[in-house]
Amino acid sequence: xxxxETANRPEPARRRLMQFLLGGGLLASAASxxxxxxxxxxxxxxxxxxxDSVVAAKVGELKVNSGKIFRFGSRPGLLVYxxxxxxxxxxxxxxxxxxxxxxxxxxxxxxxxxxxxxxDLNGRNVAGPPPRPLxxxxxxxxxxxxxxSRRRGA
Amino acid sequence: MMASAxxxxxxxxxxxxxxxxxxxxxxxxxxxxxxxxHKTVPVHKLSYWYFLGGMTLFLFMIQVLTxxxxxxxxxxxxxxxxxxxxxxxxxxxxxxxxxSIHSWSANLMIFFAFAHMFSVLFxxxxxxPRELTWLTGMVLLFLxxxxxxxxxxxxxxxxxxxxxxxxxxxxxxxxxxxxxxLIFLRGGEEVTGATLTRFFGFHVALLPGITTMLIAIHILxxxxxxxxxxxxxxxxxxxxxxxxxxxxxxxxxxxRELMAWYIALGVLGVLSAVxxxxxxxxxxxxxxxxxxxxxxxxxxxxxxTLKLIPAKVGPIDGELLGILGFGLAGLIWAxxxxxxxxxxxxxxxxxxxxxxxxxxxxxxxTIYGYVVAK
Numbered sequence: 001x002x003x004x005e006t007a008n009r010p011e012p013a014r015r016r017l018m019q020f021l022l023g024g025g026l027l028a029s030a031a032s033x034x035x036x037x038x039x040x041x042x043x044x045x046x047x048x049x050x051x052d053s054v055v056a057a058k059v060g061e062l063k064v065n066s067g068k069i070f071r072f073g074s075r076p077g078l079l080v081y082x083x084x085x086x087x088x089x090x091x092x093x094x095x096x097x098x099x100x101x102x103x104x105x106x107x108x109x110x111x112x113x114x115x116x117x118x119x120d121l122n123g124r125n126v127a128g129p130p131p132r133p134l135x136x137x138x139x140x141x142x143x144x145x146x147x148x149s150r151r152r153g154a
Numbered sequence: 155m156m157a158s159a160x161x162x163x164x165x166x167x168x169x170x171x172x173x174x175x176x177x178x179x180x181x182x183x184x185x186x187x188x189x190x191x192h193k194t195v196p197v198h199k200l201s202y203w204y205f206l207g208g209m210t211l212f213l214f215m216i217q218v219l220t221x222x223x224x225x226x227x228x229x230x231x232x233x234x235x236x237x238x239x240x241x242x243x244x245x246x247x248x249x250x251x252x253x254s255i256h257s258w259s260a261n262l263m264i265f266f267a268f269a270h271m272f273s274v275l276f277x278x279x280x281x282x283p284r285e286l287t288w289l290t291g292m293v294l295l296f297l298x299x300x301x302x303x304x305x306x307x308x309x310x311x312x313x314x315x316x317x318x319x320x321x322x323x324x325x326x327x328x329x330x331x332x333x334x335x336l337i338f339l340r341g342g343e344e345v346t347g348a349t350l351t352r353f354f355g356f357h358v359a360l361l362p363g364i365t366t367m368l369i370a371i372h373i374l375x376x377x378x379x380x381x382x383x384x385x386x387x388x389x390x391x392x393x394x395x396x397x398x399x400x401x402x403x404x405x406x407x408x409x410r411e412l413m414a415w416y417i418a419l420g421v422l423g424v425l426s427a428v429x430x431x432x433x434x435x436x437x438x439x440x441x442x443x444x445x446x447x448x449x450x451x452x453x454x455x456x457x458x459t460l461k462l463i464p465a466k467v468g469p470i471d472g473e474l475l476g477i478l479g480f481g482l483a484g485l486i487w488a489x490x491x492x493x494x495x496x497x498x499x500x501x502x503x504x505x506x507x508x509x510x511x512x513x514x515x516x517x518x519x520t521i522y523g524y525v526v527a528k
Contacts, residue, residue, distance in 0.1 A: 033419070036248035040223055044245045 046074070053149030056089060059141060067103025067110075070148070076100050077137065077148060078110065082121060089137040089148040090123040096130040110134070189377060193403035198387045203277060204407075205414050206270035207376075211369065212415040213263035216422065217301075220256040221358065228308070230354035232347030235310035236436040243433055254426035262422070264302055264452050267295050275490070275509045278497060279382035285491035287375040290368050292488040297365050302450055304357040310350060315437035317449055318353070319345045324460070327474050328481075344439070385498060448523065455519035456480055487512075 054077075056070040062081035069076050069092055078092035080103050090110070092100050099114035109126070110119040117128035123136040137148045177183040195204060227246060229238040242249035271291065274280050280288035307318045322345065326336035341348030383391070391398045401407055449457045459480075463472035486493070494505050 029416075036251055037223065039247040040249060040252055041226070042247065043227075044247070 053147055055145045056139075056148040057146045059144050059146060061146075065105045065108065067105075069100065069102070072137075072148065078103060078134075079139070079146065079148065080110070080121060083108065087139040087141070087146055088121050089139045090119075091135040091137070093134070094130060095125065095132040095134060096128075101134070190404055191402075193377065193380070194400040195381050195403050195407040196383045196387070197399035197401055198383070200277065200384055200387065203273040204381060205411065206266055206273055208411045209414060209418060210263055210266040210270055211373075212418060213259045213266060214365070214369070216259040216419075217256065217263060218362065220252050220259065221362075223252045224256060225358065230308070230351055232310060232350055232437075235308060235350060236433075239309045239433060243430075250430050251423075251426055254430045255422050257431040258422055258425045258429075260302060260305065261451070262418075264298050267298050268452070271295060272509065272513055276506065277382065277384045278502060279384075280491045281494050281497040281502070282491070284375070284379055284382060287372060287379065288491045289488060290372045290375065294365065294368050294372060296484070297361055297368070299452065301357065301361050301365075302452065304353040304361065306450060307350060307353045308357065309433060310437045311434035312437050312441070312444060313434055313447065315345060315439070316443045316447055318349065321449070321453075322349075324473070324477060327471070327477055329474070346439070451520060451524075454523040455516040458519045458523035461523075483512075 051073075054070065054072050056072075056077065056079045057068055062068055062079070064081060064085060065083040067078055067080040070079055071077070072091075076092040078090055078101060080088045080090075082088060092102075094101050094112040094114065094117055096112065096115055096117050099112050101110050101112045101117075101119065103109075104111040107118075108121070110121070110123070111117070112119075112128070112130065115129050117130040118126050119130065119134055120126050123134035125131065125133050136151070138151055139146060139148050141147070174183065195201065224242065227238055227242045227249070229235060239253070242253055244250075246252075274288065274291070303318075303321060307314045322336055322339045325339060326332045328335065337343065339349070339352065340346070341352045448454065456476075460473060460476045463476045465472050467475050490505060494501050496502075
């Protein structure tokens with residue numbers, strides 16, 4: 001969109017310098033306006049107040065062949081009391097699309113209702129769309145408490 | 155000097171872009187844009203006043219943008235509002251900047267809206283055929299005040315809490331509709347979390363919707379009627395037609411406007427960085443109002459007037475008299491072009507006098523409120 005007449009056009013070198021300075025200045029200031037906005041859009045990291053272990057249930061709270069969702073930090077965990085009388089604990093976040101899984105006492109497996117994914121009691125994905133096993137946690141009984149803790153180095 | 159169509163708009167131009175052509179074939183794009191290309195802006199010694207409306211529009215756009223950004227973190231409830239604003243100010247990167255720009259830009263927008271209104275009044279740009287432009291502009295000014303009033307409460311701090319209590323209480327004094335209006339505004343008898351939820355809705359949905367629509371009408375009217383030339387200038391040009399000067403709106407005037415907006419953005423950045431907006435203390439309904447409490451500066455002249463009116467003026471409540479007076483004045487003000495008659499008539503002199511009086515009154519009451527009556 002240059003309308004300048006050829007006759008009074010300044011010599012190209014000077015014009016190029018002016019264009020560079022003007023364009024560069026505008027570009028730099030535009031960047032300085034956009035940078036804070038982009039930084040603002042990124043939410044500050046939330047502090048996960050959950051430690052490495054949590055009391056998931058009391059002894060006797062769960063019936064045989066049943067499960068319970070408990071709070072582990074900011075995410076849900078699943079505690080299962082198997083028919084053999086063993087405690088198993090794993091992440092309750094399905095590895096497929098993040099739904100929360102549940103224990104199905106009829107098939108004795110962990111089931112995700114969203115897309116019909118199945119995991120066994122060790123958290124291994126055995127059927128349906130889940131691509132990976134659930135993270136499994138250590139469980140030990142401390143007095144009256146069923147304590148679940150993250151596996152070191154896992 | 156009417157500008158001919160720019161080169162890129164001509165059919166045979168090599169600059170005519172394929173995308174433009176694609177749209178043109180489907181929408182008649184060029185014909186749609188033609189009025190904008192032909193629009194001119196008169197050039198005279200008072201041309202700078204033409205920038206005020208555009209500046210108000212620019213600040214409104216800043217409000218929309220920063221408002222949307224604030225919505226990402228703001229939580230409109232009595233338990234969380236203050237904390238969420240605090241979070242924006244202290245935890246979110248550049249949150250202090252975004253909020254401060256929103257507050258500064260809000261205040262500047264109202265300032266420029268008032269300046270625009272008075273310039274239109276004194277340059278007689280409001281009279282026939284521009285009555286509707288003035289009327290939509292006045293409604294927009296009232297909406298801007300509504301934005302200010304509703305937005306002020308949202309951080310849920312002490313000052314905002316009491317400002318809202320007082321402001322809505324004043325509304326409640328209006329005869330007949332006052333009480334229902336107060337209940338409607340507060341969402342109950344008292345200023346509570348329910349009030350906050352309502353004000354939030356007004357501030358981010360109702361007012362922006364109406365305002366955007368009215369701005370569109372306002373601009374369409376300006377586009378349709380062209381720029382007003384002050385009467386003195388018009389007379390001089392009519393006597394000497396060769397002296398008439400104009401510039402194309404696009405791109406000549408538009409680029410000048412962009413420059414002004416660019417500077418305004420810089421000023422906003424500096425103000426926000428040097429004087430970031432304060433948050434104050436969280437509102438507590440069971441704490442006494444702090445001493446020296448006062449409203450936003452653009453409500454100051456009304457606030458100060460109400461303070462000066464005695465409790466009883468004859469048989470009438472002083473407060474009520476003040477409110478009815480301001481209501482009537484606002485109504486007359488909005489209808490000025492219909493009362494002013496001919497653009498060159500004698501009533502115009504009266505209206506100018508009225509304008510000077512109003513400006514002087516508002517200025518002196520505001521100064522009185524801030525300096526003398528501390």
